Amino acid sequence: MWVMVFFDLPTETKKERKTAALFRKNLQKDGFSMFQYSIYVRHCASRENADVHVRRVKSFLPDTGFVVIFTITDKQFASMELFNKSKPIRGPNDPIQLELW
Numbered sequence: 001m002w003v004m005v006f007f008d009l010p011t012e013t014k015k016e017r018k019t020a021a022l023f024r025k026n027l028q029k030d031g032f033s034m035f036q037y038s039i040y041v042r043h044c045a046s047r048e049n050a051d052v053h054v055r056r057v058k059s060f061l062p063d064t065g066f067v068v069i070f071t072i073t074d075k076q077f078a079s080m081e082l083f084n085k086s087k088p089i090r091g092p093n094d095p096i097q098l099e100l101w
Contacts, residue, residue, distance in 0.1 A: 001050040002077045005032065005040045005057055009065035019062045026060045047071075 005027060009020040024040075030053060032040035044050040050071045057069055 001044045001047055002072050002074065003032075003042045003044055003050050003053050003057075004035070004068075004070055004072065006068040007038050007065060009038075009062055009067075016064070019064070023060065023062050027057070030056050041077075043074075044071075 007023065009023060010016045011020050024034075027040045028034075030042070032042040035041045042053055044053060054069055054071065057067075061067055
């Protein structure tokens with residue numbers, strides 16, 4: 001599963017910029033990586049694990065702005081087509097699965 005967080009936070013005042021920076025920092029502390037400037041993604045091993053991270057993001061939502069959180073499967077994530085200047089590009093690397101034995 002992949003958890004994706006899209007956000008549009010106000011940055012007009014110094015306080016708003018600080019709040020937006022703190023939100024990004026909290027996402028990174030929880031293992032999210034920047035996909036685009038206002039889009040962060042995190043791979044999760046299961047639906048249950050994804051739910052844990054969704055709840056965690058909800059716990060540090062800012063008071064203002066617009067935030068979207070959703071989960072998609074590995075297959076759906078892999079089906080994205082990414083382009084830069086009309087040329088296809090490779091997406092993020094597939095996460096490495098942990099094997100215990």
